[in-house]
Amino acid sequence: MFQTPEFQDNNHADELPVVSKILCAIAVGILSLGLIVVLMVTDNPPSSLPALVQGQLTQSGVQNPVTAVLLNFRSYDTLLEIAVLLIVAVAMLPNSQDSRLVSVVTNAQVNPVLEAVLRWLIPMIIVMAGYLLWTGASLPGGAFQSGALLASAGVLVQLSGRLQFCFTSTIAKLLLTIGLITFMIVGVGVATTTGVILQYPTQLAAPLILLIESAATLSIAAILLLLYNSLATQTVDISSASAKQPSTSNKSPAPNETLQSTTGEPAS
């Protein structure tokens, strides 16, 4: 089921035999049918939580109930969720030592039409992202949507080939973690007045939530852009490295492999 990852699309050798496919389909079908039947026979009693959220909405500092849940009632979940993004960002951080966040590619071959379109599109997306962030308090929108929009603007810029992003500088790392840093500082800071971590004072809730959201937007946008960046530039990375060295395995040697090559085979 989860054997060696396969990269060939039309390789029939590694496909499951038809019999197992049919068996698998039957098993999955029975499972799904069972779940559907269970869902059909049990009714969906209205939960008391939505009413509770509505009741406390005035205390939360925002009018959009989803934002209230995300950044006030269940803000701990959101904090951990940004940490999930940070994990992937750290795992995919490129190896390069480039100290600049944005560098201009001078000899880029940019399609003039594309560039003209982007010149209009990018500012619009950025304004749109700011709007989503601002209205997230009362209308649909918020940090995640806004961050994703900003990231897609970054992806477009990168696609045009004029600018390159690199996330290894200290400034970039600050950008990746600013959401978590702000969240933590606010979360612990409010505890000095209210006594409970992450409990905002009611009068200050609105500006504090906006502060956290703005920082989170920056982090989310940076991390999502980093994810795209790492995936898109991986090929260039490896192929330029292997141009110098014929064996790619030397590029990132495990300690044991290096040892083996320097000290030779042990007693056999």
Add this chain to the structure above:
Amino acid sequence: MDAFLTVDTLLPMLVGLPLLAAILTTLLKSYGLRTSISIAVALIQLVIVVALLSWLSNSGPSLDTQHQRYSLGGWGAPLGIDLTIDGFSALMLALTATLTLVLTIYSGYYFSEPHSQLDKTARFWPLWWLLIMGINGLFLSGDIFNIYVTLEIIGLAAVALVALDGSRAALTAALRYLLVGLLGSLCYLLAVALLYRTYGTLDLAQLSAIAEPTAITWAALALITTGLLLKTALVPLHFWLPLAHGSAPAPVSAILSALVVKTTLYLLARFWLDALEPAATDYGLLMLGMLGAAAIFWGSIQALRAKRLKLMVAYSTVAQLGYLFLLFPLFLSTGDTRDAGLSGSAVSAVAYFIVAHACAKAAMFLAAGNIMRTVGHDEIDQLPGLAKYMPLSLFTFAIAGASLIGLPPSAGFISKWLLLNVAIDTGQWWWVVIILSGGLMAAMYVFRVLNIAFISVDEKVQTEPKSSINEQLTVNKLPTLMPLCAFLLAILTIILGFNAELILDLVTIGGDV
């Protein structure tokens, strides 16, 4: 400030502190600074946990529910998220803090070697602390959706740590681990959806109060079990574990085997024996026990056949996980605690087993890592006479092995003794047979390694006076603290063997509320 600095505040600190360490180690560029911050944070974490434990044991079993909870944001259970603690989770937190400290010190040396790339350490420390944060968060969480998020944190951080090695084998193992982990969490999330749809709450305690044995609870429990069994790697869903644990860096293998697989086991126990207990049928409990028995045999056989040392230790984890699943059928017949949360003789025995196995297995993986670091490989057949050159690491391996087998006076002996007691008390003699034969098989695979490393030294040295191991040892001398860290964990299994009451008393706290 008085209201701020209560004992309850220690609970969110256990999540916040590792997160702080993760942020700092991401931002800082200096290797030394990252390591010293990590060791400092690990120390503080241990102090916090000790403070928590002393508070819990002073309060005694009569601790009321209010004091075991911390409402983040001050909203309280159904609307907000609560952190909760009871004896079992406190024990798990203490185990996490102890292992974190030892493994952090070990990692400081493990990654400081000149041939390990600098960028690897830049990734290791943030990922390490995010993983610890996830583990602490999971043990503290009292909210089923929050548990999903912590599961994802643990899963993704563990995958990233396995992939750290960068070799194709490690990346392949990591990818498979990731796919399995994502499938497992999706099953869990589907169950959360079903439960919330029916009961309208996400809080574990409220759920356990209102859960009924209906079809939807059954379906949810089945989905949770499938998802978490995938992540716990119980036979027959263990296929991803040996390679993932076997190709990770040594401290990562240690924490994966010692703690990460236990987190999902802890959740299974929470759901089966506590939150969704009405839906847990005797038949289901028995089936989990039988899968556990199968795991003991299959894991041991594979460990016997393994060619690489780390792979052998990883298969031994598969086998030892089997013992933990004996909790379920044994709990079934103790009967006395069916509605008292996670406590009772079977739970105590299994909690003690988790601690004993975690220490022994971490010690074993560290010893194997030392051997691999020094000799350059870990093919078991090519380690003859190694004991002469790495006595401390082999001694560590032997003590940890003795604990896995269950020889007195190790913690492994006490844990098996406790399990046997429960099995005999409840009249389930067939589990006795399985526990004893599992110990026998563990003896076989542990002695196979020791035999090669210790006994055959004379013959080999006589025929080949110039041992190549000797040459390598002069090239790759280990920092003294690395084998010492492993040894410390092995000694811990013996110390725990003499102080079993400490742990057993702890588990009973807060169980019956």
Add this chain to the structure above:
Amino acid sequence: MDFDLFIDSCLVIGILTLACLCLATKNLFTAIILFVSLGLLVTIAWVRLNAPDLAIAEAAIGAGLTGALLLATWRQLRVEPANNDADTPNKSGDENVPNP
């Protein structure tokens, strides 16, 4: 059968069909394009289900960025591993990978 339910049924049938097609097509590129379209249909489903917050998020993250990530990977998988002697671009060679 009222009009709302009719629209929902069409949407659901479309979503399920796209999901099947996405996993059944021979060509990987087509599969990715189908997946992005599936994301857009699901966005419409969120609107139908009164979840505008999710619709925005799904359009931006689920369909948009995931699509970009998938396409970036697809482009990369078409490039040969640096030292592969196979000359056909589609044979990215996994023949002698040991099955663990």
Add this chain to the structure above:
Amino acid sequence: MTQELLYNIASIGLFGIGLYGLIVAPHIVRKILAINIMSMGVFMLLVASASNVNGTPDPVLHAMVLTGIVVAIAGTAMALFLAGKIHTLGQASDKDDH
């Protein structure tokens, strides 16, 4: 036949299709697509349950799905990254691992 039931069936359908694809499809990117389809199914169940409440939908469920979407893209990115890395390492390092 209500709207909720319709979307419930669709969500379980998506989950099943994804699960089948995950098990059967050989190509790694297809497995990743299949996992994403499964998660879409789970999200749809959550949103469908949310819409049942007359008047305003349940914001807690919407927040959960939003969290889920972000976690899903994190997992997807990680899987694609690992797959790409394995691919680029290519056959060269096959000899090294046992």
